[in-house]
Amino acid sequence: MRKRGQRAGSAFVLLWIGPALTLILVVVVWPVIEMIRASLLRISRSGRTLGFEGLGNYLDLLAERDLPEILLRTLVWVVGVVVVTTVLSLGLGQLLNQRFPGRTAVRWAVIVPWAASVLMTALIWRWMLNNYFGLVNQVLMDLRVLEEPVNWLAHPNLALLWMMWVAVFVSLPFTSFVILAGLQAIPNEVYEAARIDGAGPLKTYVMITLPLLRPALLVGSIINVINVFNSFPIIWVMTQGGPGHATDTTTTFMYKLAVFDQDVGDSAAMAVVNFLLIIVMVLLYLRALRWREEVG
Amino acid sequence: MKRRLIGIAAAGLTMVMALSGCGGGGSGGGDGKTIKFIAAKYSEKTQPYWQNLIKEFEAENPGYQVNLEVVDWEQIDQKVKTLVQTRQEPDILNLNKFSDFARDGMLYSVDEAVSPQVKNDFLANFVEVGKYRGTQYGLPFISSARLFFYNKEIFAKAGLSAPPESWDEVKRYAQQIKAKVAGVYPLGLPLGAEESQAEFFMWAMNNGGGWVDASGEWAVNSPRNVETLTFLRDLTKSGLTQPNPETTNRKDVFNLFAQGKIGMLNGAVFMPTSFINPVNPNLRYGVAPLPSKDGATHNTLGVVDFLMAFKKDDGANKEAVSKFLDFCYAKENVAKFLEDEGFLPVTRSAGEALNSDAYLKQFIDQLPNAKFAPTDDPAWQAVDGAAKQRLGTAVANTDPKAVLDQIQQTAEQNSE
DSSP states (O other): OHHHHHHHHHHHHHHHHHHHHHHHIIIIIHHHHHHHHHHTEEEOTTSOEEEEOTTHHHHHHHHOTTHHHHHHHHHHHHHHHHHHHHHHHHHHHHHHHSOOTTHHHHHHHHHHHHHSOHHHHHHHHHHHTOTTTOHHHHHHHHTTSOSSOOOGGGSHHHHHHHHHHHHHHHHHHHHHHHHHHHHHTSOHHHHHHHHHTTOOHHHHIIIIIHHHHHHHHHHHHHHHHHHHHTOOHHHHHHTTTOSTTTTOOHHHHHHHHHHTSOOHHHHHHHHHHHHHHHHHHHHHHHHHHTHHHHHO | OHHHHHHHHHHHHHHHHHHTTOSOOOSOOSSSSEEEEEEEEOSTTHHHHHHHHHHHHHHHSTTOEEEEEEEEHHHHHHHHHHHHHTTOOOSEEEESOOHHHHHTTOBOOHHHHSOHHHHHHBOHHHHHHTEETTEEOOEEEEEEEEEEEEEHHHHHHTTOOSOOOBHHHHHHHHHHHHHHOTTOEEEEOOOSTTTHHHHHHHHHHTTTOOSBOTTSOBOTTOHHHHHHHHHHHHHHHTTOBSSOGGGOOHHHHHHHHHTTOEEEEEEETTHIIIIIHHHOTTOOEEEEOOOBSSSSOOOEEEEEEEEEEBOOGGGTTHHHHHHHHHHHTSHHHHHHHHHHHTOBOSBHHHHHHHTTOHHHHHHHHHGGGEEOOOTTSTTHHHHHHHHHHHGGGGGTTSOHHHHHHHHHHHHHHHOO
């Protein structure tokens, strides 16, 4: 009797979650399976599938001599952008949480980089950094900081720093609003209690605000890690990962394998590796923060 | 954030649907009279040209229908590849390569695709470029050649009267320009990813080097090529080029030349129509053969784009395809396309039609000696990709020999 009721219950549940489940299967699971399948196939440059390749594409990928450097750069890119974004956003969130005249206007202004297309932002920065006509060089030369124009995007390290700055710039709005929401969720009584106990501003911030912000920081940085890791338009527009592979991350490298090297199999293998990398990164991060204790 | 994720998911889904052929069947019912033609977009004039031509063709051949799709150069590779993967390949395609399709047995040979008159009208060296393993599959359609452009005003200011013929002169003249003319770059050298393979090849072929040796084997890291790249590196390090050739694309230096900021460079036939006339029609420039190491023999780089016809439905489309191709290759039709787009002829008849233009004639005269990239070799696409990405680094931080060794390795890995 009880068993039957349970079964009817689960069928009923399936009816409710069915559409969502189907959507996930079609939109998430299927592409992943296709991606893994493509990485195991031998695909001619004409586009014809020539047969099963096994792990050959992965071996080809591992033989790429630029790969270690690209992996390392991807790590620097992700960690650098996310850490700087988070630190700046802590300040910005605090500012937006204060009462001051024109606060609404400032809050809207902070959203702008988010609302603008990333592609457009990257294009504008590329032009501002242009060697011949760029605004950045002109201003710096007018201020006598520079004597002659610097070709910012031609030197791999400078280019990487500028691209990281653009990535920070477009990640700030989301992060600072997540932190703002976190700040607003902290009850005022806690601060009053701290004041009565005689805690100074610094102590209050470190002992009370930061710990209570943990959930917000956690959500913000995980989404940022995924986003920055997959970030393609900034690098593609500003340097195409060049010269050579000197500013590639694994994401742009994956694209170049398909477009420049015309090797769909290798590119799919890189896509699978990217997929695994991001999962591993997020798991490590969650583990480091012992999120189960936090949420549970 | 969420919208982005959904966007990515939607893109993924679309791709999967396209990959597995759910995107709706291709047009053309298999009656053999309706064909699909995918053309590359050269300029704004391309689409109207083909639309017009197809209208005329359909009027002359009742019952036949050509479905046209004009695709941007940046997307066409990916587009065609997806179509092939889903077995929806076009009947006729206009692209800059054909050998992969020929190797996979997808194309009609020249004898099947066009009439004998059209076949015999192709210029001999273009026929060679259209061959895969001895049989011609690629039907040359348009070509382009490169010559050396120099700014006469800058040369006069530097006390130079004629363009350089040898590499020594290139360097000496560049030094002279650097010393005497302020605010200009003596030599334009685009080694960015857009076209570095072409720029390098032009210098290499005028030093007896190139992609393959006399027997057709890959020889990317030959001593001549190393010497060539070392010479270009030396010019760069001596400050005789625009800054950072490794990140400069062709269109950047062409624009700078049009603005009168570059003394000399390897230019293309479409320089005046696309770059100089729109911004600076009064620019005083001269055109000369590409300089060579010894200054004696001068080669030029030829580029050729093809039409090709795909076998479909056991040859049911053959009649319609060859009817349309013959129509395309009619003398006045080809000549009109070349004039619209500023390219050079690949057929004798169109060549005669265009010979009266003094500017074009300089280029047409070079065509019989033009050298081509080995596009007929199936490994070429991989080599081309590796070269585009890597060559520039040889004038920056990497040793020229090491760069060429890597490209050679790519070539050997991709050869069967």
